[in-house]
Amino acid sequence: MTPVLPRGVRLHHDRVRDRWVLLAPERVIDLDPIGHAILSEIDGASAVGEITDRLAVKYDAPVEQIGGDVREYLAGLADRRFLDMVP
Amino acid sequence: MAWTKPIIRELE
Numbered sequence: 001m002t003p004v005l006p007r008g009v010r011l012h013h014d015r016v017r018d019r020w021v022l023l024a025p026e027r028v029i030d031l032d033p034i035g036h037a038i039l040s041e042i043d044g045a046s047a048v049g050e051i052t053d054r055l056a057v058k059y060d061a062p063v064e065q066i067g068g069d070v071r072e073y074l075a076g077l078a079d080r081r082f083l084d085m086v087p
Numbered sequence: 088m089a090w091t092k093p094i095i096r097e098l099e
Binding site for chain 1: 088089090091092093094095096097098
């Protein structure tokens with residue numbers, strides 16, 4: 001599965017509060033540093049496994065741990081309609 | 088920075 005940001009959803013840096021958020025029409029999700037790292041890897045072409053592999057290298061952490069956290073995080077965003085998962 | 092479990096926090 002490949003995560004894709006739907007039209008109208010985008011990453012945004014709130015410079016007033018110096019934080020990253022995920023913006024959808026009239027809705028906002030506050031991103032912690034790991035959430036921002038995950039979303040920064042979403043390019044519309046990379047599958048979840050590829051994103052997980054890159055983050056495992058970047059954070060020098062077990063791919064099993066990161067994979068579980070990434071899938072759960074992306075599923076939560078998809079449930080809230082901040083993300084589409086395409087085959 | 089170490090990996091920590093990310094949390095979804097939707098603002099009101």
